[in-house]
Amino acid sequence: MPAKASSKEKVHDTGSADLIERDRAAVAGTIYRYTDITFQRGEGVYLYDFGGRKYLDFVAGIATMNVGHCHPSVVEAISDQAGKLIHGASHVGYMKPYVDMLEALKATAPGDLKNGKGILMNSGSEAVETGIKLARYVTNRPMILAFTDSFHGRTMGALSLTASSPIYRHRLPSLLTGVYHVPYPYCYRCPLKHESPETCNLACLNLVEKALETVVPPQDLAGIIVEPIAGEGGYIVPPDGFLGGLREICDCHGALLIADEVQTGLGRTGKMFAVEHWDVVPDIICMAKALGGGLPLGAILAKKDLVDAWPPAAHGTTFGGNPVACRAGLTSLRIIQEENLMDHAIKVGDHIQDSFREAQGELPMIGDIRGKGLMVAVELINADGSPATEIIKAIIREIGAKGIVLTKCGASALRLAPPLIITQGQVDEGVDIILELLREHQW
Ligand SMILES: Cc1ncc(COP(=O)(O)O)c(C=O)c1O
Incomplete structure (x- = not known):
């Protein structure tokens, strides 16, 4: 069973800490969590925890909330x-x-x-x-x-x-x-x-x-x-x-x-x-x-x-x-x-891929960038080209504290699947934070 990080490492507020403690006592450990972010509510491309902290959601409930959280219609x-x-x-x-x-x-x-x-x-x-x-x-x-x-x-x-x-x-x-x-x-x-x-x-x-x-x-x-x-x-x-x-x-x-x-x-x-x-x-x-x-x-x-x-x-x-x-x-x-969200997904998804491609020279840990629309992976590698499994774990763990919800796919790829309504500006905001973290982990 995957080890859970201690609440000290990942929790940002006391309401969340209490919920996580109760969860651990009542919910089967096989329900693996990528992060220790608790979700109190969601709106558009943002999720909020019990301390009122706002997160840009790059996961969308695992490629599910295509029109964003709690769309009024x-x-x-x-x-x-x-x-x-x-x-x-x-x-x-x-x-x-x-x-x-x-x-x-x-x-x-x-x-x-x-x-x-x-x-x-x-x-x-x-x-x-x-x-x-x-x-x-x-x-x-x-x-x-x-x-x-x-x-x-x-x-x-x-x-x-x-x-x-x-x-x-x-x-x-x-x-x-x-x-x-x-x-x-x-x-x-x-x-x-x-x-x-x-x-x-x-x-x-x-x-x-x-x-x-x-x-x-x-x-x-x-x-x-x-x-x-x-x-x-x-x-x-x-x-x-x-x-x-x-x-x-x-x-x-x-x-x-x-x-x-x-x-x-x-x-x-x-x-x-x-x-x-x-x-x-x-x-x-x-x-x-x-x-x-x-x-x-x-x-x-x-x-x-x-x-x-x-x-x-x-x-x-x-x-x-x-x-x-x-x-x-x-x-x-x-x-x-x-709302033509499919055309929008292609435009914004291509923009995400371009942004990571631009950073590839500076960050050789970025091995591959691939995907279509808003289903984008950025595969991280070690210096020998092997999947950077430890680095990706650290990034997913640390990025919550920077206000982003992010998970991985495959052995070592960042999985970018935000709601299709995400704007280019919101994408840039998120990508900048991800790149900042990648710089800290570049070998
Ligand atoms: C391609 C694919 N098929 C099937 C499933 C299973 O779906 P569910 O978790 O709703 O049972 C998933 C879930 O991630 C999936 O990605």
Whole structure:
């Protein structure tokens, strides 16, 4: 279990200290905390602790609060719906916000998914579980191909696909059978040691082909599940052509392409869905996080013939598509579209990347800068090029005292995923503080 820093190191006020003490007595230690900041309230891109201290939020509830904290329209939609119907259960009757949500998703979806159908549930893990259950059912095939460096959730089915850290799987050997992993195309640390994506000729796709020639009989392959940008694994952007190559491989073998857009979806990368950066249309998209506008909501949207082949009652959930969560999500989605937050995410995200690139000469600890839209990673390295795991821990620990909430992804990357409403000025303010701290830790 990761060690917790002492409250003395990280706590900034007594209200927070008391809460942390009570938390430690009542909450399972397995709920790991990157920081010891307590959240009393949030507004826009800022969080406030119990001492009234203000933090610029570069995490957004883990890529979730796309329109910022407590957006007045989201709050209003939640209160309005709470006064009408809080829960009805999708198995019992019909609910308008449920249908509105899926219609809105269809309208924004790429390609054939515009005519697709979906199911709503409560979380990303559940969305992934649903995606692979559907793929296995409709293909009547058992095997799923997934990638290392990928995170798909912690429930047993989703965990069988997750391969971003051994901690999640330790002492849990009885995961789903029929799952096979191949390396994610992490170009900065290419698993095949190629110099550059410009010259490798997408050799990473050969690893998928090789798996189908050696351990995964193609006629048994239900689907390939992939994060269009690996999230927890380090905001790793695959080379151009990779996702398109997976689409072709699936088509060639009658398998389904399942895009896990739980972290990348709903505008985070500057497109509604990250697959659109490469013009790829998956058979199934899994989503959650930003979908519920801050309330728990997950979904799959899939091609119509697939969903229609799943018989009534084969799948479902009590709370999935909860009307309050749907109203919050619909409002958040409308704001993302009406306020052009996707174009804004690209502009501000590119600006973040440029700022770190400018600093790279002065700070050789900055090994790689990557991402799309407001999903940006700055990978920190040691002098020998290895991941700077100790430095990143220190930075995440220390930056709270400087008024920033920040986490990491992968072994040693700063993870920058602020609300999409963040302004360039607010970004500059945050980046300056991060760079100041990097200077203190430069080897
Ligand atoms: C890509 C991806 N898939 C699935 C999940 C699991 O989502 P949840 O934590 O809502 O179960 C996550 C969570 O971080 C994720 O990033």
